[in-house]
Amino acid sequence: MSKKVVTLGEIMLRLSTPGYERFVQAESFDAIYGGGEANVAVSLANYGYDAHYVTKLPVHEIGQAAVNSLRRYGVNTDYIVRGGERVGIYYSETGASSRPSKVIYDRSNSAIAEADVSEFDFDEIFKDAKWFHTSGITPAISKNGAEITKAAMIAAKKAGAKVSIDLNYRAKLWTPEEAQKVMKELMQYVDVCIGNEEDASLSLGFTPKGLDVESGKLDANAYKEIFKQMKEEFGFEYVVSTLRESYSASDNGWSALIYNGEEFYQSRKYDLRIVDRVGGGDSFAAGLITGLLDGKSQGEALEFAVAASALKHTIKGDYNHVSREEVERLAGGDASGRVQR
Numbered sequence: 001m002s003k004k005v006v007t008l009g010e011i012m013l014r015l016s017t018p019g020y021e022r023f024v025q026a027e028s029f030d031a032i033y034g035g036g037e038a039n040v041a042v043s044l045a046n047y048g049y050d051a052h053y054v055t056k057l058p059v060h061e062i063g064q065a066a067v068n069s070l071r072r073y074g075v076n077t078d079y080i081v082r083g084g085e086r087v088g089i090y091y092s093e094t095g096a097s098s099r100p101s102k103v104i105y106d107r108s109n110s111a112i113a114e115a116d117v118s119e120f121d122f123d124e125i126f127k128d129a130k131w132f133h134t135s136g137i138t139p140a141i142s143k144n145g146a147e148i149t150k151a152a153m154i155a156a157k158k159a160g161a162k163v164s165i166d167l168n169y170r171a172k173l174w175t176p177e178e179a180q181k182v183m184k185e186l187m188q189y190v191d192v193c194i195g196n197e198e199d200a201s202l203s204l205g206f207t208p209k210g211l212d213v214e215s216g217k218l219d220a221n222a223y224k225e226i227f228k229q230m231k232e233e234f235g236f237e238y239v240v241s242t243l244r245e246s247y248s249a250s251d252n253g254w255s256a257l258i259y260n261g262e263e264f265y266q267s268r269k270y271d272l273r274i275v276d277r278v279g280g281g282d283s284f285a286a287g288l289i290t291g292l293l294d295g296k297s298q299g300e301a302l303e304f305a306v307a308a309s310a311l312k313h314t315i316k317g318d319y320n321h322v323s324r325e326e327v328e329r330l331a332g333g334d335a336s337g338r339v340q341r
Helices: 036-046 061-072 137-141 143-158 176-189 197-204 221-234 280-293 298-312 324-331
Strands: 004-008 012-016 030-034 050-054 089-093 102-106 129-135 162-166 192-194 238-246 251-259 264-266 270-273
Touching (some): 004 036, 030 061, 036 061, 129 143, 137 143, 137 176, 143 162, 143 176, 176 221, 270 298
Antiparallel strands (some): 012 030, 238 251
16 A cells, blocks of 8 residues: 655646747747645655645636646545635746746635635544645745644644645745744644755745855855754754756756755756756655655655656646656666667
């Protein structure tokens, strides 16, 4: 029997301009469904886990289409509450070269943002669960979202599940002051904390010294002190960060760093030519969860996560449609891109 994993968050309708068109050029949009924790659930289902996704969605056809997109890729949707008025929307424009990608949100008053914690039977949801994953986006969408996230974390810990969070600070949803007030309280329930340097600074108030993110150059050593501080303050089992070196909107360097209180491990670096970076961090989180649930060492788990995410950057849409075998092959050193016959 495969291990039960649970993710909680908001799945949205993504309306993307075709190819590299700008919003003002577009005469049509490609409809895709996705969202941080939904993307993680799809990856985990794809890697063979019993992946359950928790949210609230309207009973109308757009809500059903969102449910169907999860079912299509093997995610269990039994715990999705139905009701409310809206599916959140976001518009996506893919950047190229020196022009960055752009996202515009239209997600206010979505079904999950207005859901009440009493609508979710978390004792039932976390029965036999081994892992729970959520992100900083869910508590940011509304006060209700924050209450639901906290209740889910408490129930997950009570059930004996490991809890991971991707900090995922979103400036369009709340201020650093608002974020820190909520997020610092939630950290007491977290075993694995994932985030980049900006997330750690804005969500938790930890800022690495000597980093110049805008230059595209990152120094892994600057992270080590902050990781130690975060582990000391919150007692995390693992502190993890992706390291994105942004050469342009089309080309990035991609690696990661993990700390377990005893040793730091930095992954190999991939030079990426980006097709779609949306969901890149989510595919990383899912890869890390997979590695740790599989009983890999922290280094092996991190290499699996970085390889999975490197592959996601080549795939259009939010979901990461890769197999375990493909990830293992890349993590094992085959980055040639040669045709597999």
